[in-house]
Amino acid sequence: MDVIRIRGGKRLSGKIRISGAKNAALPILCATLLSEGESILRNVPALKDIETTSELLRVLGRRVALDAPVVRVGSSGEANPEAPYELVKQMRASIMVLGPLVARYGTARVSLPGGCQIGSRPVDQHLKGLEALGATIRLQGGYIHAECKRLRGAEVVFDMPTVTGTENLMMAAALAKGRTTLVNCAREPEVEELGRVLNKMGARVNGAGTDVIHIEGRDELDPFDHAIISDRIEAGTYMVAAAAAGGDVMIEGAPLEDLEAVVAKLRQAGVEVGREGECVRVRRDPDKPLKAVDVITAPHPGFPTDMQAQFMVLMCQARGTSRIVETIFENRFMHVPELRRMGCAIDVDGHTAHVHGGQPMSGAKVMATDLRASASLVIAGLTVTEGDTEVLRVYHLDRGYEFMERKLAALGADAERIKGQG
Template sequence: MNVMRIQGGIPLRGTVRTQGAKNAALPVMAACLLLKGGTLALDNVPDLCDVSTMMELLGALGVEVSREEDRVLLNVPEDIAWEAPEHLVRKMRASSLALGPLLARGGRAALPLPGGCSIGSRPIDLHLKGLVQMGAKIEIRNGVVHAAADRLRGRRIYLDFPSVGATENLMMAAALARGETIIENTAREPEIENLAAVLRTMGVPIEMEGTGCVRIKGVDEAQPGRERVIPDRIEACTYILAGVMTGGEITVCDVVPAHIDALLAKLEEAGARFSVRKGEVTVFPVERLQSVSLKTMPYPGFPTDLQPQMTAALALAGGVSMVEESVFQARFLYAEELNRMGADIRIKGDTAIINGVRRLDGASVRATDLRAGAALILAGLSASGETRIEDMVHVWRGYEAIDRKLRGLGASVSLEEGAER
């Protein structure tokens, strides 16, 4: 079994520290594949299932991986494998991030098409298109991407959509390409900046204008380096919403407030009370949020990874809220689960119409994906009675020790015996 039980209705209080960002840790770990001998040291790496999967994947390619608390050392030998194991790749979409550095370093790579959460189509066409522009020959046979190139060449690449994964993969590929690569219409997420910082420590010159244009001068050989993973903005926002929804007072520390401006702006619009200081955000009790409307957008817009949690909060707001999802097609699968708890949410195309209710009631629900699971936890914390959430395996992919952290804030949370972590 893989179940969390929550006795809701308890205002949460206290301080919680933000973990390192999952979505930053995975690409910077993959960047170690650019090394032809040497170590990449990373601090503030979260202890998550996806991180463990990436460690396994790198290990299977020949990287010596060690961990001590939140520090991960990635010792890369001169010779590594170039075929990624299918059973690991299919567990996690971020496995696709091995493609660019493997190809750039060794001239070939074989990568099964990756898996991940069931939140709609997320093809890697933009990754492959960019690599082809840089001189790669790519074939897809039996569900496996086969890529080859004597040496990638720097090019001007325009992304049709500011894809985070494509931006990261092409940045790593460009690090060892001949000449300069200019990538336009890139993703602008903070995780992209974190990857750029890691590549710079590895000796790769990178210029980022902050407007979706990245310039990279390829080097002949990457150097060993060390960098810190940035705080997880999505986890920080989840705990902020936990405080808001339970009428509690929570301080979330080790956060970069500028990274979560989109949420703070919407909470202010909805009437939430909070204070922002260097490295931390504190939320204070309010009687009830007011309805707001939002649309998910690439950064610095409202993040799609926070849409389910925000929808859970708006389920208790006064009035009718509208939430439009513009990134992933199937991100509203959790709405039916919230409705089982008494929410009034109707899905019309890519928009959720949320008629706020006064209270939610505990129920047995199922996490359909990572962020859906977080939304159900928030709903359970604020609901009357007990909530039982199945398929918590999704949540462990992105939230480190969320059960213990919530108990530290006063929540009544337990895992059923045998729950997988």
């Protein structure tokens, strides 16, 4: 396995461009199952999760030409509505083929999903919604079996907002007979993006990006050509990296309007963030101490759980004690022991972490435990002035960040990937 080695203490400066959003590209790739013909996705990031989804689509009977940033998906002639464990275990988002498969083919057999081990993320809301649309669901041998000759529109009320659940039901409803209303939906920009694509395909989706979505289903849908939105979490990660290391960074393609909660906390901590033309500029004088800021994660438009680990590293540089409360996942502080190895003073009490900032840090070998935790460890490595930091298990990082070490190096960081050393 590869290792990323960072020699910290360097200010960041320069300009980078944000890649396409992984969390938008994955459901849109799944949406290609809803139609015949060739669909084209543009601005797709070169990530492991994209490769995994492409291979899954091939197994399901699609023809996929992956040459990032462009992916072409067409029909290969024979459908296979079964998503095997060997692929689904690698990535939780694979569950999103369930809705399109049963809607298009009347049957689906999909393995229960895997992915980052950051807590229990049950699929009961997906199954409840498909049953409301008329599907018969069985769980057997670690697989979900869903059958329905033709889904029918219905009202589905989610017990809690769920991004992949909302997206799965949106895709299923796009081929259902009649009108479907989804209530208590996730409001993330990636959900809104999927709604735009489904409308391009001929469905009528209204309200995507709000908590109530209406979908008028169609007998068949058309292929599409669509450019993926920029990745707001990648943008937020580099904003925090610039703030933690100190410097002056221009970030091209950062969707500032989708990062209001993150930007507010950065400014509260004493970081300058502002729009300059097509870029977002992030500045912090490293000689000016950061202020401790409390954070509570929440569904969009609140502070994203996917930015919690990165922001925790920033608070390790702040003067005073900050409180970080994780409300989305019950096991998302796995990066804390690794940060402690580097000298961070962090106490965890249930869902709350108390970060005592300003402690001396040094480089160390640390182990990535999930996607966002791995990004936080890389950022931590940028901040230390004593010793090298080596981040192991960076396959987690490669699931969601396109060439992170290269982008940081372009900003002046001393970061490199060492092949096969972990």
